Amino acid sequence: MTDVLIRPAHPFDAAFAVPLIQATIGPIGLALTGASASVEAERAMLGFYPLRGNRLSFEHQLIAQAPTGEALGLLLAYPGALAGALDDPFRERLRALGLPGHVESEGAPGELYVDTLAVTEAARGRGIGGRLLDAAADRAAALGLNRVGLLVEDGNPAARLYDRQGFRPAGTRRLADGTYTHLVRDLT
Numbered sequence: 001m002t003d004v005l006i007r008p009a010h011p012f013d014a015a016f017a018v019p020l021i022q023a024t025i026g027p028i029g030l031a032l033t034g035a036s037a038s039v040e041a042e043r044a045m046l047g048f049y050p051l052r053g054n055r056l057s058f059e060h061q062l063i064a065q066a067p068t069g070e071a072l073g074l075l076l077a078y079p080g081a082l083a084g085a086l087d088d089p090f091r092e093r094l095r096a097l098g099l100p101g102h103v104e105s106e107g108a109p110g111e112l113y114v115d116t117l118a119v120t121e122a123a124r125g126r127g128i129g130g131r132l133l134d135a136a137a138d139r140a141a142a143l144g145l146n147r148v149g150l151l152v153e154d155g156n157p158a159a160r161l162y163d164r165q166g167f168r169p170a171g172t173r174r175l176a177d178g179t180y181t182h183l184v185r186d187l188t
Helices: 011-025 027-033 038-048 080-096 128-142 158-164
Strands: 005-008 061-065 071-079 112-119 147-153 168-175 178-186
Touching: 005 128, 011 027, 011 038, 011 061, 011 071, 011 112, 027 038, 027 080, 038 080, 061 128, 071 080, 071 128, 080 112, 112 128, 128 147, 128 158, 147 158, 147 168
Parallel strands: 112 147
Antiparallel strands: 005 061, 061 071, 071 112, 147 178, 168 178
16 A cells, blocks of 8 residues: 555554554553553553653654554554663553562564554555554664564464565564564564
């Protein structure tokens, strides 16, 4: 879809982005926020979204937008080397809730880590996910990184997209009681 604009996210995108992020990451969002239900996780995420220096900040997101202005999807990605520091605000939140302050940082040094790739149900199958992944590769190159990485759960239909985009398996990870395959796309 060539008429889709890929633009940086802004704080005002929270109402679109946060529910889509939580719908995509599910149990990871619950573990990250210490919430027991998605609506509670979304409330917590709404507080983090406009703030810089955390993994869910608007500053790490791109929005796919139709010419009409309708948001169609998003990419949340940051340098993997920053993952630990970007998770510190969530560790602090968990401790403030009286929970263990353990957050498993997902990104790896040397890669632009795609934390979340999500397209609205109505916009799926139109090439928007591929456009967002291409934008991730461009961002990685601009940051001097030679690789884009992400985690995918077994059986996730998005795995076909990742394969078409040149991602290959680079190991497995346990996260929020799930097993994920770490996929990487080398840019050089």
